[in-house]
Amino acid sequence: MIEHGGLKGLLVVAHGSRREPSNEEVRSLAGRIGDLAGPEVVSVRSAFLELARPSIPEGIEWCIRDGAQEVVVLPYFLSAGRHVMEDIPEVVRLKQHECPGVYIRIAPYIGQSPDLAGILLALAQAG
Amino acid sequence: MIEHGGLKGLLVVAHGSRREPSNEEVRSLAGRIGDLAGPEVVSVRSAFLELARPSIPEGIEWCIRDGAQEVVVLPYFLSAGRHVMEDIPEVVRLKQHECPGVYIRIAPYIGQSPDLAGILLALAQAG
Numbered sequence: 334m335i336e337h338g339g340l341k342g343l344l345v346v347a348h349g350s351r352r353e354p355s356n357e358e359v360r361s362l363a364g365r366i367g368d369l370a371g372p373e374v375v376s377v378r379s380a381f382l383e384l385a386r387p388s389i390p391e392g393i394e395w396c397i398r399d400g401a402q403e404v405v406v407l408p409y410f411l412s413a414g415r416h417v418m419e420d421i422p423e424v425v426r427l428k429q430h431e432c433p434g435v436y437i438r439i440a441p442y443i444g445q446s447p448d449l450a451g452i453l454l455a456l457a458q459a460g
Numbered sequence: 461m462i463e464h465g466g467l468k469g470l471l472v473v474a475h476g477s478r479r480e481p482s483n484e485e486v487r488s489l490a491g492r493i494g495d496l497a498g499p500e501v502v503s504v505r506s507a508f509l510e511l512a513r514p515s516i517p518e519g520i521e522w523c524i525r526d527g528a529q530e531v532v533v534l535p536y537f538l539s540a541g542r543h544v545m546e547d548i549p550e551v552v553r554l555k556q557h558e559c560p561g562v563y564i565r566i567a568p569y570i571g572q573s574p575d576l577a578g579i580l581l582a583l584a585q586a587g
Contacts, residue, residue: 343580343581352541355541358538358539358540358571366577366581369577369578369581405584407580409538409580410538411485411536412482412485413481413485414479414482441583446582446583447492448575449489449570449579450489450492451496452575452576452579453470453536454496454497455573456568456570456572457468457470457532457567
């Protein structure tokens with residue numbers, strides 16, 4: 334991991350759903366990331382833009398309480414719509430203003446991963 | 461690839477967006493899957509549930525015209541909402557009824573891939 338500021342928190346940010354099992358899928362994913370992450374990652378949490386809790390500012394706060402000196406927001410979105418391009422950056426910008434001692438950055442959204450093609454091919458082969 | 465019926469077509473199915481670049485992201489992803497796929501895959505295409513073309517029945521039709529004897533629908537959705545659980549299966553069921561000579565099946569949606577945790581961790585490390 335490229336070192337920016339020591340201990341890190343990762344925050345998986347999804348849209349949020351009225352259907353609670355969809356929110357649980359995101360929380361479970363955060364748990365699996367935690368199992369894979371190295372010792373510099375002190376916190377892996379999930380948060381939601383709307384319709385579910387915690388909110389993104391709450392999720393960032395929890396990462397900081399867990400000891401994170403840098404928080405990486407991971408947008409769990411497949412395309413670069415308004416949520417990814419405007420809403421999440423705005424919420425993060427406000428929180429960064431509130432917490433100048435912590436470095437908060439936004440990673441590329443998951444739809445940008447070059448590995449998705451291989452994942453879909455693997456799913457096609459699975460059945 | 462587990463062999464069901466010889467030559468295969470893969471159809472990446474996304475929701476569809478009024479924002480055309482989001483639809484183009486899906487088409488481009490289908491192209492990258494085509495680059496990775498083996499010789500038994502004669503067709504990789506994309507289709508949309510709504511708001512963009514081709515439709516799912518059109519996409520399946522195109523795979524068949526490309527020579528596919530089996531069409532694998534790949535739902536490009538992160539959670540198991542109504543689109544994944546009801547809408548796509550219903551459209552596929554109707555198309556299967558129209559095309560009894562071709563085996564059409566639906567792979568797990570991409571949100572079910574066990575590899576997503578590793579992908580998010582890689583994206584966190586990238587920036």
